[in-house]
Amino acid sequence: MKTPLMISLTLLLTACATPETRTVTQVEPAQPKQIEETRAVAKALGSQLGGKLKEAMTASGPAEAVSVCKNIAPQIANDLSKQTGWSVSRVGTRARNAETGPAKGWEAEALASFAARMKQGEKPDTMEFAEVVTDASGKHMRYAKAIAMQPMCLTCHGATDSIPEGVRARLATEYPLDQATGYSAGELRGAVVITRPL
Numbered sequence: 001m002k003t004p005l006m007i008s009l010t011l012l013l014t015a016c017a018t019p020e021t022r023t024v025t026q027v028e029p030a031q032p033k034q035i036e037e038t039r040a041v042a043k044a045l046g047s048q049l050g051g052k053l054k055e056a057m058t059a060s061g062p063a064e065a066v067s068v069c070k071n072i073a074p075q076i077a078n079d080l081s082k083q084t085g086w087s088v089s090r091v092g093t094r095a096r097n098a099e100t101g102p103a104k105g106w107e108a109e110a111l112a113s114f115a116a117r118m119k120q121g122e123k124p125d126t127m128e129f130a131e132v133v134t135d136a137s138g139k140h141m142r143y144a145k146a147i148a149m150q151p152m153c154l155t156c157h158g159a160t161d162s163i164p165e166g167v168r169a170r171l172a173t174e175y176p177l178d179q180a181t182g183y184s185a186g187e188l189r190g191a192v193v194i195t196r197p198l
């Protein structure tokens with residue numbers, strides 16, 4: 001049986017929970033300046049990582065470059081997140097890193113919209129998604145920049161039988177849940193995703 005105290009506690013808890021669940025998420029377009037600033041950070045991630053990757057592929061070969069990718073990619077993303085105070089990461093249409101790679105919520109929606117836009121003939125190189133959202137956690141910008149497969153990516157993300165044996169062995173050990181193979185050049189691979197408090 002519920003005592004009056006328990007009933008009033010229940011009412012109090014319900015009353016506290018209500019504003020949170022009732023908060024209407026407001027979505028507005030991002031300002032050109034906000035997009036420009038955020039794009040610059042997404043581009044920095046792409047170019048810093050691309051540079052390190054090419055360097056490692058040439059210097060030590062693709063099998064060693066797997067470890068570089070494993071360690072350097074999250075490090076660059078973390079450094080950029082620290083520098084900006086935003087959350088900067090990469091997601092895939094299929095994930096290699098089962099923890100950080102899968103696209104969640106709005107990120108998955110952004111990827112789906114990129115796929116639809118590519119079907120309409122839009123090129124992935126300049127494709128981006130941006131919106132400003134207000135929800136229970138405040139006002140923030142969501143930004144995604146499409147990542148397309150380039151020929152050099154295929155060494156590690158192409159058809160399984162075209163991936164060098166040494167790379168395949170490394171991937172099997174480091175990423176037993178890897179789903180990020182079987183891509184072809186030009187295909188949508190994923191996105192740089194940024195959440196920026198405003």
Ligand code: HEC
Nearest residue numbers: 065066069070090091092094095096097101153156180190
């Ligand atoms: C030397 C092998 C190698 C090459 C070459 C390579 N990648 Fe990857 N890729 C990896 C590894 C390893 C990971 C997982 C990194 C991690 O653990 O965060 C990864 C992860 C990713 C992710 C993050 C999402 C996920 O699946 O976890 C994206 C996006 C991605 N790669 C795109 C590319 C693109 C685009 C290229 C070409 C410019 C490329 N990769 C070239 C090995 C490679």
